[in-house]
Every structure is written in structure tokens, then in C-alpha cells.
Amino acid sequence: xxxxxxxxxxxxxxxxxxxxxxxxxxxxxxSSGFSRRGLLGAGLAAAxxxxxxxxxxxxxxAATGVNPLAAATNGDESLDLSQQHPFYATAAGQPQxxxxxxxxxxxxxxxxxxSTSVATDLQVLLARWSAAIxxxxxxxxxxxxxxxxxxGVGADTxxxxxxxxxxxxxTVGLGPGVFDERFGLADKRPAHLAAIPTLPSDNLDEQLxxxxxxxxxxxxxxxxxxxxxxxxxxxxxxTATVRWTVLGFGRASAGPSQSTPRNLMGFKDGTRNVTxxxxxxxxxxxxxxxxxxxxxxxxxxxVVRKIRMNLETWDADVVSDQQRVFGxxxxxxxxxxxGSEHTTxxxxxxxxxxxxxxxxxxxxxxxxHEANGGVKILRRGYNYTDGxxxxxxxxxxxxxxxxxxxxxxxxxxxxxxGASDRLNEYVSHIGSAVFAVPPAPRKGSxxxxxxxx
Amino acid sequence: xxxxxxxxxxxxxxxxxxxxxxxxxxxxxxSSGFSRRGLLGAGLAAAxxxxxxxxxxxxxxAATGVNPLAAATNGDESLDLSQQHPFYATAAGQPQxxxxxxxxxxxxxxxxxxSTSVATDLQVLLARWSAAIxxxxxxxxxxxxxxxxxxGVGADTxxxxxxxxxxxxxTVGLGPGVFDERFGLADKRPAHLAAIPTLPSDNLDEQLxxxxxxxxxxxxxxxxxxxxxxxxxxxxxxTATVRWTVLGFGRASAGPSQSTPRNLMGFKDGTRNVTxxxxxxxxxxxxxxxxxxxxxxxxxxxVVRKIRMNLETWDADVVSDQQRVFGxxxxxxxxxxxGSEHTTxxxxxxxxxxxxxxxxxxxxxxxxHEANGGVKILRRGYNYTDGxxxxxxxxxxxxxxxxxxxxxxxxxxxxxxGASDRLNEYVSHIGSAVFAVPPAPRKGSxxxxxxxx
Numbered sequence: 001x002x003x004x005x006x007x008x009x010x011x012x013x014x015x016x017x018x019x020x021x022x023x024x025x026x027x028x029x030x031s032s033g034f035s036r037r038g039l040l041g042a043g044l045a046a047a048x049x050x051x052x053x054x055x056x057x058x059x060x061x062a063a064t065g066v067n068p069l070a071a072a073t074n075g076d077e078s079l080d081l082s083q084q085h086p087f088y089a090t091a092a093g094q095p096q097x098x099x100x101x102x103x104x105x106x107x108x109x110x111x112x113x114x115s116t117s118v119a120t121d122l123q124v125l126l127a128r129w130s131a132a133i134x135x136x137x138x139x140x141x142x143x144x145x146x147x148x149x150x151x152g153v154g155a156d157t158x159x160x161x162x163x164x165x166x167x168x169x170x171t172v173g174l175g176p177g178v179f180d181e182r183f184g185l186a187d188k189r190p191a192h193l194a195a196i197p198t199l200p201s202d203n204l205d206e207q208l209x210x211x212x213x214x215x216x217x218x219x220x221x222x223x224x225x226x227x228x229x230x231x232x233x234x235x236x237x238x239t240a241t242v243r244w245t246v247l248g249f250g251r252a253s254a255g256p257s258q259s260t261p262r263n264l265m266g267f268k269d270g271t272r273n274v275t276x277x278x279x280x281x282x283x284x285x286x287x288x289x290x291x292x293x294x295x296x297x298x299x300x301x302x303v304v305r306k307i308r309m310n311l312e313t314w315d316a317d318v319v320s321d322q323q324r325v326f327g328x329x330x331x332x333x334x335x336x337x338x339g340s341e342h343t344t345x346x347x348x349x350x351x352x353x354x355x356x357x358x359x360x361x362x363x364x365x366x367x368x369h370e371a372n373g374g375v376k377i378l379r380r381g382y383n384y385t386d387g388x389x390x391x392x393x394x395x396x397x398x399x400x401x402x403x404x405x406x407x408x409x410x411x412x413x414x415x416x417x418g419a420s421d422r423l424n425e426y427v428s429h430i431g432s433a434v435f436a437v438p439p440a441p442r443k444g445s446x447x448x449x450x451x452x453x
Numbered sequence: 454x455x456x457x458x459x460x461x462x463x464x465x466x467x468x469x470x471x472x473x474x475x476x477x478x479x480x481x482x483x484s485s486g487f488s489r490r491g492l493l494g495a496g497l498a499a500a501x502x503x504x505x506x507x508x509x510x511x512x513x514x515a516a517t518g519v520n521p522l523a524a525a526t527n528g529d530e531s532l533d534l535s536q537q538h539p540f541y542a543t544a545a546g547q548p549q550x551x552x553x554x555x556x557x558x559x560x561x562x563x564x565x566x567x568s569t570s571v572a573t574d575l576q577v578l579l580a581r582w583s584a585a586i587x588x589x590x591x592x593x594x595x596x597x598x599x600x601x602x603x604x605g606v607g608a609d610t611x612x613x614x615x616x617x618x619x620x621x622x623x624t625v626g627l628g629p630g631v632f633d634e635r636f637g638l639a640d641k642r643p644a645h646l647a648a649i650p651t652l653p654s655d656n657l658d659e660q661l662x663x664x665x666x667x668x669x670x671x672x673x674x675x676x677x678x679x680x681x682x683x684x685x686x687x688x689x690x691x692t693a694t695v696r697w698t699v700l701g702f703g704r705a706s707a708g709p710s711q712s713t714p715r716n717l718m719g720f721k722d723g724t725r726n727v728t729x730x731x732x733x734x735x736x737x738x739x740x741x742x743x744x745x746x747x748x749x750x751x752x753x754x755x756v757v758r759k760i761r762m763n764l765e766t767w768d769a770d771v772v773s774d775q776q777r778v779f780g781x782x783x784x785x786x787x788x789x790x791x792g793s794e795h796t797t798x799x800x801x802x803x804x805x806x807x808x809x810x811x812x813x814x815x816x817x818x819x820x821x822h823e824a825n826g827g828v829k830i831l832r833r834g835y836n837y838t839d840g841x842x843x844x845x846x847x848x849x850x851x852x853x854x855x856x857x858x859x860x861x862x863x864x865x866x867x868x869x870x871g872a873s874d875r876l877n878e879y880v881s882h883i884g885s886a887v888f889a890v891p892p893a894p895r896k897g898s899x900x901x902x903x904x905x906x
Binding site for chain 1 (some may be wrong): 531532533534558559598599600602603604605606607610611612613614615674675676679683686687694695696697698699700702703712715716717718719720764768769770771772773774775776782783784836838839840841845846847849
């Protein structure tokens with residue numbers, strides 16, 4: 001494998017410029033809901049009410065459009081692990097959790113290969129998963145931990161007993177394989193779902209690519225997230241086998257008064273992310289799912305990349321060069337063209353000698369929507385660490401997860417970054433996959449039920 | 454490698470029976486300090502005052518002997534990430550943090566091989582580490598993130614900026630190698646420090662054993678713990694190289710009103726742990742360090758084992774058998790002889806047919822202090838997960854860390870468990886190391902300074 005020029009898309013710059021004083025930004029970052037035009041009010045209010053008394057604070061907050069986490073994490077940095085997010089939608093086309101949800105502190109991502117070629121097996125799995133996720137997000141087990149007198153195998157492995165919901169969300173994705181010749185679902189393939197082509201600087205490990213299904217479990221307690229994926233994987237036995245997994249962590253950014261989280265390179269990551277209702281509608285939620293794919297309306301696409309960072313090389317670099325690579329200052333995250341973190345970068349600002357203050361091959365210059373036809377994607381990444389590699393060096397990086405209404409938007413960006421980004425010297429894309437993420441089901445239904453009709 | 458009979462020491466039973474209503478237990482679990490006879494009052498009060506205004510709530514709480522975490526986690530399950538633990542001792546023989554400290558939610562453990570054979574190199578490293586740990590535990594960086602105009606390599610990698618102290622403690626240990634022929638320190642070797650011998654059912658991976666130095670960084674934020682070890686490892690360059698590492702997580706047990714945390718087998722872990730002042734003095738703190746090792750008085754020994762759990766096999770077992778293996782019920786953690794979690798197990802109670810209710814080869818029967826000459830060790834373990842193994846199965850288990858005033862106590866216990874424990878079918882000890890843990894230094898000094906005099 002050649003690793004001389006690697007790539008990566010996932011850091012302090014990608015999307016739009018939202019000033020902290022911008023009222024849109026404040027509103028959007030405090031909403032854990034979604035914004036499908038015309039559905040907003042009724043949908044959220046009903047979502048809060050629909051789950052009943054057990055929802056408590058989180059439900060009440062969701063009903064008013066206020067993110068319960070924001071209240072918990074703002075200012076005092078404390079965290080309330082009794083918070084929960086409802087699973088079921090109360091109107092068609094509402095998205096699943098874990099996309100616009102304010103990022104929780106931990107994430108377990110796992111993909112699966114279907115070992116069946118019978119569509120009803122997949123259907124049953126999605127139905128079982130949906131019922132189980134609804135339980136898990138409410139802080140409950142997926143079934144009995146101690147079946148009658150212990151004379152049976154437990155339906156739930158038990159390690160999350162008493163830990164509470166911890167803001168868990170589990171997001172389910174369907175890979176391109178679901179629509180191949182096996183299941184007779186080819187004519188329902190979402191318009192933009194196809195395996196990600198080879199991109200410049202790709203350094204993929206085959207064992208960390210693809211999958212027919214994906215689970216993204218995020219929670220404020222790692223044991224709650226791990227338990228969810230473990231027990232859902234267990235439920236898939238006989239229908240799907242585990243393919244690859246990444247465990248991530250990160251401090252949430254819960255609003256303008258909370259600082260932007262940092263990646264393991266020490267730089268702020270997420271300054272110019274998708275935040276407003278309008279941006280979500282334009283760039284994230286699927287409005288035109290394609291012929292036969294009406295079941296995807298209100299859904300989105302998930303692109304996941306496991307991006308290894310060569311931390312020991314990075315740590316030996318002088319900070320002025322690190323800043324040139326990103327195009328921002330390290331501590332404040334201000335663009336090198338001046339101002340503070342949320343100042344819009346001026347890619348034309350130049351020094352006396354005519355060189356631009358922000359290097360044209362810096363990460364923020366190449367990734368900026370201004371340089372990419374206005375395209376933005378929602379980034380929702382986590383840091384990961386796998387301990388040490390075979391050379392005794394830190395093995396760590398970024399679990400890059402992004403949501404968009406057309407994966408081509410990611411590909412376009414990464415083609416450019418993979419070819420030219422100064423960051424390529426320090427990162428390596430080793431994992432990759434794409435999934436269609438259907439909207440949330442209504443109570444009594446399950447994820448993607450409409451796909452099987 | 455044969456794995457038919459593996460072993461493990463690390464779970465729902467090991468030490469003393471402490472009833473929740475026992476006043477000793479309530480007191481001890483709410484103390485994050487220590488209990489060297491005669492030092493307690495002055496030491497803790499001074500520790501709180503010594504760190505100055507920056508200590509805030511945590512310092513004030515420590516000064517009164519009340520664990521600040523208990524207040525934060527009791528009842529509402531919320532967590533205050535602005536809490537901090539002071540690093541420096543204010544009297545001789547006070548222990549380092551991370552031993553009696555109420556377990557934080559995350560842990561990064563790492564060992565190092567010394568690449569120097571010059572004692573002053575080791576001395577300088579311990580001095581630098583001590584100064585850095587004092588900074589880190591106060592929520593500060595170990596040096597400049599952006600040196601003058603960025604024209605230099607950052608002293609701190611920056612990813613924990615603004616994250617606060619998050620109750621960080623970093624515990625430093627010295628392995629047997631420090632006292633070999635290299636450094637001229639052989640005559641100062643602590644009485645009981647020697648490599649752990651091969652024990653029954655050992656299935657060790659050479660790459661996960663030993664080390665001349667250890668760091669155990671625990672915090673309520675994983676990025677804070679990771680940053681600490683990363684930057685301390687960076688500081689060791691040229692003097693020591695990284696050997697092995699494990700990243701752990703777990704929900705803290707902060708007192709009688711907080712439930713006992715569960716391991717990944719779904720069972721409560723830590724019900725009969727060392728808790729009282731008297732037990733700490735008898736079983737944990739070193740009172741007789743040996744000839745030439747006066748520098749260890751008030752310290753302790755750290756035994757660390759990486760214990761893999763065969764979770765997929767375990768998950769397929771009927772719960773009644775799982776309960777027989779542990780000797781306790783799964784949900785409540787009550788001994789199979791009856792009662793509730795904190796009821797003292799009755800190892801003689803029998804069914805009508807004469808068989809004991811608690812199997813003689815169950816984990817709690819073999820590990821009980823009643824069956825081991827009254828010996829107890831302090832367990833302070835974390836769950837870990839390494840993703841998937843080469844068979845696509847969950848690769849996870851327990852980062853077992855225990856503290857005791859003689860590692861032979863662990864060896865004695867593990868010899869028995871490794872030979873007979875029913876749990877051996879489901880676990881495998883793959884990593885192992887032992888370290889002498891000196892007491893905390895006073896301000897102006899550093900860890901183990903006395904060793905070099």
C-alpha cells in the first residue's frame with residue numbers, strides 16, 4: 001500500500017458560514033428535530049406527546065423544539081444521563097434520530113452483510129430492530145435479562161441495566177447491496193445510492209469497507225451505545241453478519257455558548273457545519289427520492305469514512321505549518337485571513353508579497369462551499385483510537401460520518417481534497433461506506449416498511 | 454495457544470462483605486482520599502487548600518472529606534466535568550490519585566519500556582511527568598499549544614483545550630525493570646516487587662505484558678484521559694518507548710445510592726470491594742516497604758490484567774448457568790444463597806439434595822476472602838472493547854486493575870481461580886503487568902524523588 005498522499009474531508013471546515021450571533025444558527029443548534037417544510041410544528045409536538053409519560057423532560061423539550069441537551073450541557077458542562085430521544089415519527093417523512101440530534105459524546109458504528117437472499121428475512125430484521133431500538137432509546141432492555149427462573153438464554157445481555165437512556169439514538173442505513181439481484185428490490189433503489197467509487201488518495205482496507213446495513217448508535221454513555229449495537233447484532237444472527245465497526249468519542253457542541261469540539265489533531269472541527277432549517281432542507285433531507293423510492297422521502301444518505309491520522313508525524317510538525325495546513329489558528333480556530341472562529345474566511349486576502357493568507361491548498365480553502373458550487377454536507381464525526389499500531393505508534397483518527405441528499409456531493413469534495421489537500425500528508429482514508437437512511441417509522445410500523453409493499 | 458481453560462479474577466466478588474447500611478461503607482465510598490492512620494484529617498484538608506483558588510468545588514469538597522463526584526452523580530445521574538482532583542500531597546505518605554478515587558468513567562492505561570540506562574534520565578522523566586500531571590489534573594495544558602507565532606512545535610497537542618479537568622487523575626507506576634542492573638537502584642527495590650510468575654490458565658500475548666513504567670489516566674471525559682497519556686508519552690520520547698495500552702470505560706459507582714457497575718457479561722462487578730479506612734490500611738497501602746525502600750511508604754502495588762471475554766459464547770449460555778458460574782443472580786446481583794446484593798453469601802447453604810446453592814467452583818466462592826485467608830485486594834477495573842476480532846466476533850473484556858500491599862495476594866487468588874473457576878470457560882487473561890506505585894509527591898517535589906537520593 002502506498003500512503004504517501006492520503007486524503008480526508010472531515011474537519012474544521014466544510015459547510016456554511018454561520019455567525020454565532022445569527023438567529024438562525026441559535027435556533028437550529030438548539031433543535032434536535034428536523035425541518036421538512038410544512039411538517040415541523042405538528043411533527044415535533046406530536047413526537048413529544050406520542051411517547052407518553054415515560055419521555056419526561058426530553059419529550060417535553062422536544063415538543064417545544066428546545067433541545068434538552070442544550071440545557072444540560074450549556075455553561076456548567078454537566079450532563080444528564082436520564083435524557084431520552086423518541087424513536088417513532090408522528091408524521092410521514094420525519095427523519096431518524098442521530099442525524100440532526102445534537103451529537104452525543106459516544107458513538108458505535110457497525111456495518112453488516114446480509115447472509116440471506118430472502119426479502120422477508122430482511123423485512124423481519126428491520127421490524128425486530130425497530131421495535132428493539134424503540135425500547136433501547138427509552139432506556140429499556142430489548143427483552144428479558146433473566147427469562148423464567150433463568151432457564152433460557154437472555155434476550156438482552158444486561159450490561160446497560162439501570163444506566164438510563166443517556167440520549168441514545170440508533171440510526172439504521174441500507175447499503176447498495178439491499179438493491180442488488182438478491183431481494184427483488186432493484187426497482188426501489190434510491191436515486192443516488194451506489195457504492196462510492198475509488199477516490200484520489202484512497203488507502204482503503206477492504207475489511208473496513210461497505211456493508212448491506214449500518215447501525216450508528218450514539219449516546220452520552222459508552223456502555224449504553226455499545227450495548228445497543230451488541231444486542232442488535234445478536235438479533236441479526238442468521239440473517240446478517242458483522243462486517244466492520246468503529247467506536248468513537250467526542251465532546252458535543254451543543255450550541256453557540258458551547259465551544260466547537262476538537263479533533264485529535266487539536267483543531268476545532270465543525271465550525272462551518274450545516275445548521276439552519278433551510279440548509280437541512282437544501283442539503284440533507286431527500287426531497288426527490290427517485291422513481292420507485294418514495295419510501296425514502298424525508299430520509300437522507302450516510303457516508304462514513306474511517307480516517308487514520310498520523311498523529312506522531314503531526315505532533316512533530318511546527319504549529320505554524322499545522323495552521324497553514326488547516327487554514328485556521330489552532331487555539332481559536334480563526335481563519336488565517338483574520339477575525340475569530342466564526343468570521344467568514346477571506347480566501348483572497350493576501351500578504352504584502354502577494355501570497356494569500358489562507359493557502360490555496362489548505363483544507364478550508366479546498367473544502368469551502370464557496371469553492372464547491374455552494375454544496376454543503378452535514379458532518380457528524382467522532383474521534384476514535386485503536387490503541388497502538390504494529391510500530392508502537394498511536395493508532396487513532398476520525399470516524400467521519402456525514403449526511404447529505406446526494407452522496408455525489410461528498411465524492412465531488414473528496415475528489416478535490418484527495419488530489420490536493422495539504423492535510424493528505426497526515427491522514428489516510430482506510431474505511432468507507434455509503435447507506436440510504438430511510439425516515440423514522442410511525443408507531444406500529446418499522447424502518448423502511450414501505451420499501452416492501 | 455490453548456484456551457480451553459482460561460481464568461480471571463475480576464468481578465462480582467473478591468473482597469469483603471460491606472452492607473449498604475454499614476456506616477463504614479457509606480463513609481469510605483464517599484471519600485476520594487486515603488486513610489493512612491494519623492494523617493487523614495490534616496492531609497486532606499491541606500490538600501484542598503494547597504492547590505489554591507483554582508480548585509473550586511472539588512478542592513473544597515476534598516478538604517471536607519466529601520467526594521465531589523458523589524454529589525454530582527447521586528440520584529440524577531448527571532456529571533459535572535469541571536471537577537478536579539489535586540495532584541500534590543501535603544504530607545508524607547499520601548497516596549496518588551486514581552486508587553481510592555471514586556472511579557471515573559474512562560481510563561487509558563499505558564506501559565513503557567525505558568530505552569535509557571542512565572538513572573538521571575528516569576529521574577528527569579518522573580520530574581517532568583509530575584509537573585505535567587499537576588497541570589493536567591487542574592485542567593490546564595502541559596505547555597504552549599501555539600508557541601510564539603506558531604514558530605515551533607507545540608508542547609501540548611491541544612485536543613483537550615477547554616474540556617476542563619473532568620476529574621482526571623494520572624497514576625504513575627514503576628515496574629520491576631527500574632530495579633534491575635541498569636540504573637543502580639537494585640538496593641532500593643520494594644520488598645514485594647517482582648514480575649508476576651506464570652499462573653494457571655495464563656494465555657498471555659507477549660506484546661501485552663510488562664513494562665518499566667505505567668500510566669493510568671482516568672477521567673470522566675475520554676478525550677481528557679487520552680490527551681493526558683498521549684502528551685505524557687510524547688514527553689517520554691528518547692527516554693522510554695510505548696509498550697502496550699488499553700482504553701476502558703464504565704459507569705462509576707459513587708456510593709451506596711449508586712448501583713454497582715456491570716461488566717460486559719451483564720453482571721454487577723465490585724459488590725464486595727475494599728471500602729473502609731481500616732481495609733485500605735490493612736490491604737492496600739504499603740506500611741512495610743522493605744529495606745532501602747522507605748520511599749514506597751504510603752504507596753501501593755498495581756496489578757493490571759487484560760482479560761478478554763468470549764462474549765459470543767457467553768451470550769449463548771442459558772442465564773441459569775451464567776448465574777451458577779458467578780454464584781449470583783444477574784439482575785440483582787444477589788448471592789444464590791439468598792438475600793439481596795449486599796447480603797453476605799452463605800457458601801454452606803444447600804438445596805434439599807445436599808448440593809450447595811453457591812457452586813463451589815463459582816467465581817464468588819473461589820474468590821471470597823473467607824476462602825483465601827481473609828485476603829482482599831482493591832479492584833478498580835474498566836470494560837474495554839477492541840471492535841471485532843479476526844473471526845468477526847466482538848473483541849471485548851475487562852481491563853482489570855487492582856491495588857494491594859503485596860502482589861502475592863493477587864497471585865494466590867489467581868492461582869486458585871486459574872485452576873478451578875467456572876468462569877475460565879468464558880475468559881482469557883491476555884495481558885499482565887505489575888508496578889510499584891509510590892505515594893504522591895509534595896509540591897516542589899516529584900514522584901519517587903526519594904528513590905534517587
